[in-house]
Amino acid sequence: MKKKVLALLTLLTLTSALFAGGAQEEAPVQDGVVSIKIVAKDFPDTDPANIAHLRNIEAGFEAYTGQKIALELVPVPEGAYGEKLNLMLLAGNIPDLIYFQGGDEVIANQGLLVDLGPYIKSSEVMQDVLMDFNKDRLANYPYLLWLAPPRARTAVIREDWFNEAGGEIPVTVDDYTELFRSIKNNHPEAFVMTDTGNTGRMDFTFNHAFGLNATWVRENGAYVYNKVSEGSRNKLAYYQKMYAEGILDPEYVTTKWDSMEDKLYTNQVAMVYGTAGIVLDIYNDKLMENQGVGVVALPPAKGIGQGYSVSSAKETRGWGISTTSKNPDVVFELLEFLATDEGQTLDRYGVEGTHYNVVDGKVEFTEEKENWWPHFHEVMAWDAPTPLLGENGLKGWEFIQKYSVGDPDFPIPEELSPTWDALENLYKEYSYKIISGEYSIDKFDEFVSQWYDLGGTKVTDYANEVMK
Amino acid sequence: MRSETKRRLKRDRQLYIMLLPVLLFFFIWHYIPMWGARIAFQDMRYIGANEWVGLKHFKMLFSSPVFFRVFMNTVTISTMKIILIFPLPIFLAFSFNELRGSIYRNALQSVIYIPHFLSWVVISGIFISLLASPDGVINQIITLFGGDPVSFMTSTRHIRWVFVFSEAWRSIGWDSILYIAAINSISQGLYDAATVDGASKFQQAMKITLPSIAPTIITMFILNLGFFMNAGFDQVFNMMNDAVINHVDIIDTYVYRVGLTKGNFSLGTAAGLFKGVIGIILILGTDKISRKISGEGVW
Numbered sequence: 001m002k003k004k005v006l007a008l009l010t011l012l013t014l015t016s017a018l019f020a021g022g023a024q025e026e027a028p029v030q031d032g033v034v035s036i037k038i039v040a041k042d043f044p045d046t047d048p049a050n051i052a053h054l055r056n057i058e059a060g061f062e063a064y065t066g067q068k069i070a071l072e073l074v075p076v077p078e079g080a081y082g083e084k085l086n087l088m089l090l091a092g093n094i095p096d097l098i099y100f101q102g103g104d105e106v107i108a109n110q111g112l113l114v115d116l117g118p119y120i121k122s123s124e125v126m127q128d129v130l131m132d133f134n135k136d137r138l139a140n141y142p143y144l145l146w147l148a149p150p151r152a153r154t155a156v157i158r159e160d161w162f163n164e165a166g167g168e169i170p171v172t173v174d175d176y177t178e179l180f181r182s183i184k185n186n187h188p189e190a191f192v193m194t195d196t197g198n199t200g201r202m203d204f205t206f207n208h209a210f211g212l213n214a215t216w217v218r219e220n221g222a223y224v225y226n227k228v229s230e231g232s233r234n235k236l237a238y239y240q241k242m243y244a245e246g247i248l249d250p251e252y253v254t255t256k257w258d259s260m261e262d263k264l265y266t267n268q269v270a271m272v273y274g275t276a277g278i279v280l281d282i283y284n285d286k287l288m289e290n291q292g293v294g295v296v297a298l299p300p301a302k303g304i305g306q307g308y309s310v311s312s313a314k315e316t317r318g319w320g321i322s323t324t325s326k327n328p329d330v331v332f333e334l335l336e337f338l339a340t341d342e343g344q345t346l347d348r349y350g351v352e353g354t355h356y357n358v359v360d361g362k363v364e365f366t367e368e369k370e371n372w373w374p375h376f377h378e379v380m381a382w383d384a385p386t387p388l389l390g391e392n393g394l395k396g397w398e399f400i401q402k403y404s405v406g407d408p409d410f411p412i413p414e415e416l417s418p419t420w421d422a423l424e425n426l427y428k429e430y431s432y433k434i435i436s437g438e439y440s441i442d443k444f445d446e447f448v449s450q451w452y453d454l455g456g457t458k459v460t461d462y463a464n465e466v467m468k
Numbered sequence: 469m470r471s472e473t474k475r476r477l478k479r480d481r482q483l484y485i486m487l488l489p490v491l492l493f494f495f496i497w498h499y500i501p502m503w504g505a506r507i508a509f510q511d512m513r514y515i516g517a518n519e520w521v522g523l524k525h526f527k528m529l530f531s532s533p534v535f536f537r538v539f540m541n542t543v544t545i546s547t548m549k550i551i552l553i554f555p556l557p558i559f560l561a562f563s564f565n566e567l568r569g570s571i572y573r574n575a576l577q578s579v580i581y582i583p584h585f586l587s588w589v590v591i592s593g594i595f596i597s598l599l600a601s602p603d604g605v606i607n608q609i610i611t612l613f614g615g616d617p618v619s620f621m622t623s624t625r626h627i628r629w630v631f632v633f634s635e636a637w638r639s640i641g642w643d644s645i646l647y648i649a650a651i652n653s654i655s656q657g658l659y660d661a662a663t664v665d666g667a668s669k670f671q672q673a674m675k676i677t678l679p680s681i682a683p684t685i686i687t688m689f690i691l692n693l694g695f696f697m698n699a700g701f702d703q704v705f706n707m708m709n710d711a712v713i714n715h716v717d718i719i720d721t722y723v724y725r726v727g728l729t730k731g732n733f734s735l736g737t738a739a740g741l742f743k744g745v746i747g748i749i750l751i752l753g754t755d756k757i758s759r760k761i762s763g764e765g766v767w
Contacts, residue, residue, distance in 0.1 A: 086731045089514055106731035112514045198710050253709050254600040254621050324515065414732075418532035421726050425534070425717065428710035432622065436711070454533050 033068040034330045037095035039088070041081040043375055045073035049368075052351045053375065060346055061337050067330060096325035097334070101317045104144060105411065113143040114321040119332045120145075129339045129379045133406060136312030141411060146318030147339055147377035150404055152308035153204040153273040154396040156283050156295040161187060161270045173209045173238065173301045180247045183270050192242075193271040194249035196257050198428060199239060199435070201273035208405070209303025210235040215311060215409040216463050223463050227427045228451050231304070233444045239435045253432055265290040271298075276396030277389065278373070284392045297395040300403050308400065313409035319376070338376040347374045348388055362386070410466050412459075419455035426451055508737040525738035532726075534717070542718040545699040548632050550692060556640040558685060561647030562673055580641030592706035595634050596621055622711035631703060631716070646688065650681040686764045693750040697743035719743060 043050055054071040062068050074095045077084045082103040089098075089107065098113075107113060120126045120138060129147055130138075138145070157179075165182035168175070180192045195201045207213070211231035216223040219230070226232060242248040249255065249269055263269040265286055274280050284294045300306055321331045337343045349356050349363065350372035356365045363386040380397065389397065412420045430447040433439040452460070477484065508525055510518035529535055560580070567573040583591070598604050599620035607617035620626045654677065662672050701720035708716050719739055727736035759765040 080729075082731075083728055086728075086733070090512065090733070094514070103729060103731040107514055110514050250602065250619065251600055253711050254596050414730075415528075417730065418528065418534075418726050421722075422532065422534040425713050429712075429714050432711040436622070 033070050034327045035070045035072065036097060036331055036334060037072050037074050038097045039074040039076060039085065039095045040099035040375065041101060043073060045075060049351050049354050056346050056351065060342055061334060064337050064342060065333055069330065069334065094322045094324045096322060096331045098320045098322060100144060100320055104320060108143040112323055114323055114328050115142050116145055117142040123336055125336045125339050129381055131380065133310040133312060136406060137315050140312060141314030143320050144315040144318035145335060146315040147379050149277060149378065149380045149397060149400050150308065150310045152276050152400055153201040154276045154280060154399055155205050155271055155273050155298040156280055156392060157271040157298060158287060158293055159296050160293045162296050170298060171302050173303050176301050180242065184245065184247055190267055191249035191269045192247040194255055194260055194263055194269045195252040196255055196260050197253060204273065204308055205300050206235055207309065208305035208307045209301040211304035213305045213307065213405060214309055214407040216467060223467050225460060228448045233441065236431055236434045236444065237441045240437060240441060243435050244437055276400050278393050280392035280396045281390040284390065295392060297392045299399050307403040307405040309407040310404045311407045311409040313411045339379055341382060344379050344382045347376050348384060408467060416459055416462065419459060422454055423451055423456055423459065426454060505737055505741055507734050508741050510734060512734050525734045528735060529738050538717050538719055538722045541716060542697055542699045545628055545631060545718060546696050548628060549635055552632050553636045554689065554692060556636055557643035558647050560640055560644040561651055562677065564648055565651050583638040584642035588702035588706045591634060591638060595630060595707065599630060622709060624712050624715045627712040627716055635700060635703060647681060647684065650684040651677055654680045683764050686758055686762060690751055690754045690758060693754050694747045696750050697746050
């Protein structure tokens with residue numbers, strides 16, 4: 001008898017385990033209230049601040065439009081966001097508003113994302129807040145909206161070592177070189193700059209100086225991929241020199257973003273590169289905390305040109321509205337509301353009582369503010385009544401406004417993506433070997449030849465076709 | 469149902485009930501998902517029915533300008549691991565068999581098992597700090613003996629050896645458990661008789677221990693070959709860098725980058741099927757060869 005009971009219990013346990021966590025009842029929606037499901041990265045519904053934020057947005061939206069909405073965050077399983085999001089969408093769980101950080105093209109190609117073009121055309125708020133590069137990107141790919149400054153990486157250098165070296169803001173590549181050498185002389189045990197796995201961050205400072213002002217540059221009357229152009233050769237030769245002189249950290253290729261920052265806070269490097277805006281303030285504050293000294297933001301180097309390229313291919317991240325949404329108009333209105341002054345106040349300041357308090361009519365941020373970031377938009381044109389950025393953050397934004405240059409890029413089509421991956425990997429290997437001195441700069445010609453043989457010719461032909 | 473079968477089922481019903489959870493596990497997690505493998509032959513649709521496209525994704529995979537290199541990287545890394553790492557747990561189990569002091573043996577075993585419980589994120593962090601920097605511990609030792617520092621993590625000559633060494637460090641302790649268990653099941657009487665006959669420790673190991681655990685070794689070898697094409701996604705993904713990417717990019721990392729991160733699950737599934745077919749061929753082929761040579765197979 002005991003054995004039968006045991007067997008029954010085993011079966012019951014297994015059956016209940018199989019069906020545990022099954023279908024959940026949806027929250028009832030009141031008449032006239034439009035329900036909007038949202039999925040986003042690092043926006044869990046388990047955080048009370050996030051829920052409070054949604055309730056504030058609902059109230060603000062109703063006051064702005066007269067329409068009642070109910071916002072609901074759809075949880076994403078732990079792990080790589082892009083991968084988990086795709087699996088969720090494939091399973092048929094398609095929220096109204098979806099945040100993408102890549103992997104959206106396949107979905108857009110299948111008609112699952114709303115063409116935002118007509119909405120934006122008839123929207124007054126968006127016309128005001130969209131930057132030129134946003135407009136270019138939307139013209140190429142009208143499925144993702146991302147209202148935020150271009151993600152250019154700005155160089156920041158520790159202030160004390162910078163001042164020891166003369167304290168002059170460098171302008172030309174020669175100025176930079178002189179500054180680097182001076183710092184290396186004063187602090188031979190440290191490196192001047194580092195990067196994270198490749199030269200992507202440093203490139204923001206140096207690309208234009210070497211004539212690499214776009215992804216596809218003009219050479220002999222045709223478009224050439226910038227990494228196989230003459231400018232690329234000159235830039236790699238410069239990096240090679242910096243590496244040989246002990247200015248560029250030899251570990252840059254194995255350094256991750258967190259260890260890069262750690263190297264700044266522990267006197268191992270003088271200069272790192274961060275996303276213009278609040279990240280630069282964070283570097284400043286953390287270095288101040290660790291070493292009692294701040295950082296100075298530096299502009300892009302001047303040479304053949306000076307600037308940051310802002311690709312017009314498509315948004316690399318952003319919000320898409322699903323075509324399965326029953327109320328895409330209201331969802332777009334929500335995106336629009338969040339771009340208004342009222343929406344920005346809610347999204348940028350955080351939750352009153354948690355991230356800030358209003359004292360005598362003035363906003364005073366709490367320590368919790370450090371843990372808050374805008375979850376929807378970061379409208380650059382919005383003039384926050386209480387400033388949100390510190391000196392370095394503002395400087396970074398100033399550089400972006402002054403030096404950003406449009407890059408007439410285009411998305412690589414799906415059928416060319418394996419070839420593109422191979423071409424990028426070829427550059428990665430050659431560029432490291434040239435920079436580290438394992439290859440002489442003369443090997444650049446061999447790289448270019450291999451690049452074209454591997455499929456570069458096909459991609460270049462395509463580029464010249466679409467960029468006519 | 470035949471009466472003999474019914475009688476056996478009734479007689480061993482408790483064993484069958486105990487087997488049920490395992491069967492259910494395999495059915496749910498390994499057999500039902502096989503139905504999903506059909507997407508390798510389809511263009512996946514997020515809305516509506518998938519579209520059958522035949523071998524399109526296989527053609528896309530094989531026509532990639534780097535797929536052959538990626539395939540060869542996978543084969544090379546896997547071969548190095550199988551040849552160099554597979555015998556180590558057996559040697560370790562033999563060594564443990566000779567250790568008599570139980571406290572010392574238990575402590576040593578525990579220390580050797582620990583790396584198995586570390587994730588590749590942690591292990592890669594440890595190896596990068598040890599091997600990448602000219603000031604790392606290993607390079608300090610090399611310099612101490614008059615050598616030049618080597619950036620192991622960025623050197624195309626060394627990186628695959630780093631993979632083999634780190635994999636060995638992580639897995640040999642844990643993998644030796646099975647062989648230790650097999651050795652422990654050998655009758656002590658055989659060793660006593662051999663000792664009386666004057667057999668040395670080496671002779672005992674070669675004439676008693678090795679033949680006794682040979683079936684276990686053969687079975688494990690054949691099963692390992694089934695996973696031959698899994699060269700270690702987590703390890704390679706975490707230890708790979710731009711300097712060595714073309715020498716260590718394996719099928720799994722390639723598919724992750726070109727397929728999964730871009731939402732092209734069909735391409736990923738096609739690669740998975742390709743790997744699976746190679747695994748099955750290796751298992752069946754080795755099993756057949758093994759049966760011919762030694763009379764032992766995996767089943």
